[in-house]
Amino acid sequence: MALVSLTNVTKSYPSPERGGAPVVAVDDVSLDIEPGDVYGIIGYSGAGKSTLVRLVNALEPATSGSITVDGRDLTTMPERELRGIRLGIGMIFQQFNLFGSKTVQQNVAYPLRVAGASKSEVDARVAELLDFVGLADKARNYPDQLSGGQKQRVGIARALATSPRLLLADEATSALDPETTHEVLQLLKRVNREFGVTIIVITHEMDVIQSIATKVAVMDGGRVIEHGDVFDVFSDPQNPSSARFVSTVVKGIPSPAELAVLRERHEGRIVTISFRDGDASQAAVFLELGAAGLEFELVYGGINDIQGRAFGHLTLAIRGADAAIDAALASIGSRVDVTEAA
Amino acid sequence: MDRLIELQGEFWVAAVETLYMVGLTLLFGGIAGLLLGVALYTTRPGSLLSNRVVYNVVNVVINFFRPIPFIIFIAAVQPLSRVVVGTGIGNNALIFALSLAASFAIARIVEQNLLTVSPGVIEAARSMGAGPIRILVTVVIPEALGPLILGYTFVLVAIVDMTAVAGLIGGGGLGTFAQVYGYRQFEPVITWAAVLLIVVFVQGVQFLGNWLARKVLRR
Numbered sequence: 001m002a003l004v005s006l007t008n009v010t011k012s013y014p015s016p017e018r019g020g021a022p023v024v025a026v027d028d029v030s031l032d033i034e035p036g037d038v039y040g041i042i043g044y045s046g047a048g049k050s051t052l053v054r055l056v057n058a059l060e061p062a063t064s065g066s067i068t069v070d071g072r073d074l075t076t077m078p079e080r081e082l083r084g085i086r087l088g089i090g091m092i093f094q095q096f097n098l099f100g101s102k103t104v105q106q107n108v109a110y111p112l113r114v115a116g117a118s119k120s121e122v123d124a125r126v127a128e129l130l131d132f133v134g135l136a137d138k139a140r141n142y143p144d145q146l147s148g149g150q151k152q153r154v155g156i157a158r159a160l161a162t163s164p165r166l167l168l169a170d171e172a173t174s175a176l177d178p179e180t181t182h183e184v185l186q187l188l189k190r191v192n193r194e195f196g197v198t199i200i201v202i203t204h205e206m207d208v209i210q211s212i213a214t215k216v217a218v219m220d221g222g223r224v225i226e227h228g229d230v231f232d233v234f235s236d237p238q239n240p241s242s243a244r245f246v247s248t249v250v251k252g253i254p255s256p257a258e259l260a261v262l263r264e265r266h267e268g269r270i271v272t273i274s275f276r277d278g279d280a281s282q283a284a285v286f287l288e289l290g291a292a293g294l295e296f297e298l299v300y301g302g303i304n305d306i307q308g309r310a311f312g313h314l315t316l317a318i319r320g321a322d323a324a325i326d327a328a329l330a331s332i333g334s335r336v337d338v339t340e341a342a
Numbered sequence: 343m344d345r346l347i348e349l350q351g352e353f354w355v356a357a358v359e360t361l362y363m364v365g366l367t368l369l370f371g372g373i374a375g376l377l378l379g380v381a382l383y384t385t386r387p388g389s390l391l392s393n394r395v396v397y398n399v400v401n402v403v404i405n406f407f408r409p410i411p412f413i414i415f416i417a418a419v420q421p422l423s424r425v426v427v428g429t430g431i432g433n434n435a436l437i438f439a440l441s442l443a444a445s446f447a448i449a450r451i452v453e454q455n456l457l458t459v460s461p462g463v464i465e466a467a468r469s470m471g472a473g474p475i476r477i478l479v480t481v482v483i484p485e486a487l488g489p490l491i492l493g494y495t496f497v498l499v500a501i502v503d504m505t506a507v508a509g510l511i512g513g514g515g516l517g518t519f520a521q522v523y524g525y526r527q528f529e530p531v532i533t534w535a536a537v538l539l540i541v542v543f544v545q546g547v548q549f550l551g552n553w554l555a556r557k558v559l560r561r
Binding site: 057059080083084085086087089090091093095097098099100101102110111113114115142144158162168 | 460462463465466467468469470471472473476480481484485487558560
């Protein structure tokens, strides 16, 4: 059973102008998030992804549709009960949102106190968590004495304090430099693997998805326009908007401008062949082109690795008789994806 | 100078009276102002316990009373003072009027300072399942404590200033002392003695406030 299940969820806000149409932030979204997933939700700012994640822990009530977490429907639940649900869902933020008036230790202890844990339980759990995030020596420091990466690690420790099954990460690395981003993502990966915590990662950075997500949903204008396994969406995006996101990290597909340059520089027909793990091998494709008596050269391309599975795009300039090229491409095209530049 | 030495006893009594009026006003006005300010903050639209009716009522009441010049306010609340403290004159009547006036000013200062707490921090507390009252007490107020202390220090200095008109309704304190023995009897030394003591007092309060705020803010 899905851990989080959204069915036809819509969230709209009253129009800022009197009498105007309501602003729809999340538009008829249905998603299932399975236990153990690291589910990435990507979109440009204003796409509705931050609102969507706030519906999952009911910080914002949905306008319509149903949201269940662990089989319990949040949309009909009274506020008091929702607090109990939130206690079982961790959340981390772009700006960390640590309590500046409390020490690292007190920050991590906060949700435990809300949960009503005894002092000895709190102390033991806080020590364990600070150890896990590698900040045991900073227990008595205040947040303003920490670096950005350290702050987010405290945020993660705090979010995990009550041993939630679900962690929501709202642009958790967007305020961090690339190296710190990597550290924080590795930590989230460990959280997922070692504690089996399901994570929903909101981001506008495709490489965040590439490095930790197993599933991804692409949002645009409040809607989920494409979702599925990260490998599938990355290797073969179905929607132009997701293709644009994918192109920010996937190497190998020439842009129209680059195609023009390639055509100028190389004779023959420019063809992009896309390989996916498990499809025909590159060697078989090259052998077939050679056997057809065609001359070709590799002019552009790249191979990507997503969670141990490879896919790539190779652009070739092929020379020879048109009929022979057509025949060869038709034969190859039955096994791999072939696109000829117009 | 001789006159000042002669009036030494009265001078120190007046100083103690000022301290008495300031102290009790800070206590009553401070608590009432804190409650009013917290009410404004929490009932504001979109806040922890947003309630348009309560917010508007408190807001209008404060806006109505706050601009009234204190010297007129004392006279205006005199009937109420007779009911509440049993007298319309003297130090206690002044404390009553001053507490009331100060609580409106403090309410605004409390509201403003609570509003500086980042909404993200409040959202974080909500995401951990904390309820509104817990968030107010364990997050919002502690996060705003430094500026709150400075705000109260500011008000405290204003209260010292306002106690000086106690003489209007037969109250004592350094203001009355300076008027009665200094101004009216052409004894500038007496007036300046009162001024100096008030300056010392205000400096002390400000120093203490800054020190406390620094300690809380750790900078």
